[in-house]
Amino acid sequence: MAEEIKTSEKILEKEKHKSEEENKENISLLEDLSSLESYARELFSFSPLPICFASPIGVILEINPAFERLSGFGAYEIIGEPIENFFRKDDVADFSKETLEKGFVKERELHFNTKEKGEILVSAFSQIRKVKEGETIGYFISFFDLTEVKKSEVELKNSQTALLNMLEDVEQARKKSDEERNKTVAIVTNLADGLLVFDTENNLSTTNPLSEKIFDIKGRDVVGRSFRELETFPTMKPLIEILEKNSKKQLFREELNLREDMILEVSSVFMTSEEKRTGTLVVLHNITREKVVEKMKSEFVSLAAHQLRTPLSAIKWTLSMLLDGDLGTLTQDQRSFLEKTYTSNERMITLINDLLDSTRIEEGRYVYRPILSDIKTQVQTVVDNFQEEIKKRGLKIEIKIPNKDLPKVRIDEEKIRLVVENFLDNAIKYSSIGGVLGVVIEKGKNEIKVSVSNLGIGIAEEQKKRVFSKFFRGSNAIKTETEGTGLGLFISKNIIEAHGGQIGFESEEGKQTTFFFTIPIKEEFEEFLKDF
């Protein structure tokens, strides 16, 4: 009995031990389960992507915090609700059906309903969940917000469109630029003048065929070369010398006698873009033919004038003898006719002399004989010579000359008197009746200024630029005085400029005109001589 009791006690002890072991195991399993639950919950909560689990009949059974955040609804408002409460019905019906049929959907755009933002577009993925028996117990849906992606897509599309438009514009601009370039190349190539373009460092950047022909060079040999390098080309050296001499000038024009059969007018101008210098444009205009024609004309005029002057001089002396009565007494009528003939002959001689002077000027043969002279005396002499004419015309003359002595200046007295004569002759001819003429001599800092003024017809504004041109006569002057060669002021301008002075005028049509010239006061004789 005692044995039996002991055995029972042993069994009970064993059962108790077994129960305690099982209990321990259960507790351990529970702890593992709790730990697993905590792990699953944390994993589910960690995902930044909204995730939900829906039952096969489409009821949401679980969501993660990201789902709550995106939807704006709380878990209690979501779990247990039909899935179509949160996704657009048509979208999600197909999506769920496909998921249950295929087991997954890789990517599908769905419309997701949110509390705050209303419907937004999301990209969704799904995966069914099965139990070990193979039965589907629901499916996971994970998705991400496409709002920003779509926004970026729209922005990208807009940017792309803008870029394409820009590219189109650029292409059009390029085509236009090409067209312009082709036009420019065509113009440059076919230009009747030679053309050279230098960059800001004075390296030759462009030539045209004519410039290459003028200098007998090839563009490829000279483009990119500096002034110094270009000087080594014998044909180009004279041009480069001119360009170097004037390299600081924004604009200049100069003749270049390249060779006997090639005279160029070289025009150079700085090219600018947005007020910044981009280079220098040099245009070479062939003026050889003009020069030849001009020379021939001058030679003809000179020859004709010389040939005319001899008989005119003979006529003058014959008429003079007749008028002096050397060939017999003249009747009053005869004298009158002969006097008119004499005057006309004198005019003819004057014209011939003016023509000869102008051809000499053009040919550089106008000889100056400068001496130190008192300009006041020269002016006074001319004025005295015109006193009778002034009186005859009913005019008055006022002369203003400084009291103190003026410095002597280096002048060709005869030529300067000619200038004053021209001024005064014009002033008399084109004065109003009873008008007053003015002759003023002033001393400036470095020059002496002589002015002759009148009150009269004046010079029309539009004709002022041509006053010093050869053979020019004002339209109102021609009406007033038919006589006149139109060479006086041309000759005067050349005389004054040869003296290193300046010539000019101020005029108001129908009122008054003042012509003036200046002669520089030069102390050093050597310097003076340089000018002649």
Add this chain to the structure above:
Amino acid sequence: MYQTDESTWILNKEIASELMKTGGQTRGVAFKTDIDYVLKEKGEDGVKTVEKKLAESGLVIKYKDIETMKYYPMGLRAVSLLAIKNSFGFTKQDIRNMGVVAPKISLIIKFFMQYFMSPERTFKEVPKMWKKHHTVGEIEPVKFDEQNKESIVRIKNFKLHPIFCCFLTGYFSTIVKMIERTTQIGVCEETKCPFLGDEYHEYVIRW
């Protein structure tokens, strides 16, 4: 004996002590669902208030230390609900709402998701669900009429506190909603109750 009149649903040391003598156990997940609701509605301070209320009734409990799958005394289930009600002056409707929310966050319910494929099957599995939560009482699925949208369940051999009866009306209505895919929460009414002299609890759910 406890009354169905909610004004009598108070918590003090005597009532807590009495309830803790109730037989049977329940899973910790039930307390987790309680405190999740408090946290959502009242925040962290609300949780502290409830814990303070429990301490006043002689029970020092920290909700965060409760383990989801571990068993706790069945009486504590009613004590927890009473502490919450008394802390915030909750009405029957609030307690019912707690029941509505509970299945949505219950881990046990998630284990039963595999049965949510069809309403009939889920309905049949209800006793298992009860068993997984509690060690006392049995639930009996009596009727499931999908056509007339009505079901009846009974709970036998179980008598805790009327506050838990109220909680279950909310709980069952959500379960039905989850398996029947209705957009409206169903109406669940306790038609029979041991606290009213009946032999068992009977819940009629319509949707």
